[in-house]
Amino acid sequence: EPEVTQTPSHQVTQMGQEVILRCVPISNHLYFYWYRQILGQKVEFLVSFYNNEISEKSEIFDDQFSVERPDGSNFTLKIRSTKLEDSAMYFCASRTRTGGRGETQYFGPGTRLLVL
Amino acid sequence: AQSVAQPEDQVNVAEGNPLTVKCTYSVSGNPYLFWYVQYPNRGLQFLLKYITGDNLVKGSYGFEAEFNKSQTSFHLKKPSALVSDSALYFCAVRDPNDYKLSFGAGTTVTVRA
Numbered sequence: 001e002p003e004v005t006q007t008p009s010h011q012v013t014q015m016g017q018e019v020i021l022r023c024v025p026i027s028n029h030l031y032f033y034w035y036r037q038i039l040g041q042k043v044e045f046l047v048s049f050y051n052n053e054i055s056e057k058s059e060i061f062d063d064q065f066s067v068e069r070p071d072g073s074n075f076t077l078k079i080r081s082t083k084l085e086d087s088a089m090y091f092c093a094s095r096t097r098t099g100g101r102g103e104t105q106y107f108g109p110g111t112r113l114l115v116l
Numbered sequence: 117a118q119s120v121a122q123p124e125d126q127v128n129v130a131e132g133n134p135l136t137v138k139c140t141y142s143v144s145g146n147p148y149l150f151w152y153v154q155y156p157n158r159g160l161q162f163l164l165k166y167i168t169g170d171n172l173v174k175g176s177y178g179f180e181a182e183f184n185k186s187q188t189s190f191h192l193k194k195p196s197a198l199v200s201d202s203a204l205y206f207c208a209v210r211d212p213n214d215y216k217l218s219f220g221a222g223t224t225v226t227v228r229a
Contacts, residue, residue, distance in 0.1 A: 104165060
C-alpha cells in the first residue's frame, strides 16, 4: 500500500540554522500539507499546497517558513532560521482530490526536529 | 472556526472489553470528522471518517464511530479491545469550507492483558 514518506526521521540543529524537511507524498495525490506537534500538545496545521502554490497557511507559518515542490515527487518544508520553539514533530500529509475518498489525508511518520 | 474536544486524556480497559474514546465537535455547517491513531514512533494512521450518510461508520482494525448530530459527538468504539490497540488516538474535524484538519488533544488508550 502506498505511503507518505519523510526524511530525516530525526534532525538536531543549532538555533539560527536552516533546516529542510523532506516528504514524498503518495504518487497520485494532488494536495499536500504540513502539520506539527510540539511535545505534549495538539497536532497543528501549518500549510496546505496545491497546484504549486500555497492554498492556506496558519499564523504559525510566518516568513521563516517556506514550502516547495521542487520536482514531481518531493515536497519540502524549509525553516530559514530555526528557533528553540520550532522543536516539534513535523508531519507531512497528502490527499487525492476533493470529495469521497479524496477527503482523507494520509500522514507520513514525521520528522522530529530538535533545535538547540 | 471548527474544533474538536477529547475530554479524556487516558482510557484504560481490559482486553476483550468494549473500548470507547470520546470526541465532541464544534463547527458551523456540516462537519467532516476523522479518527487517526498514532503508535509509538509512528505517524498518524487513518482509521475512519464521517462525511455524510449513515451515522455509524466502520473503519480499520474493527473500529467504528457513531456520529450524533444532536450531541455534536463522534465517539470511537471497538466492541472487544486488544492489547495491540494501545496507542494515542486523535479526533479531527474539517470544516466543509476549509481543508485543514483541526485535531483534538489526543487520548492515550491502554489495553491491559
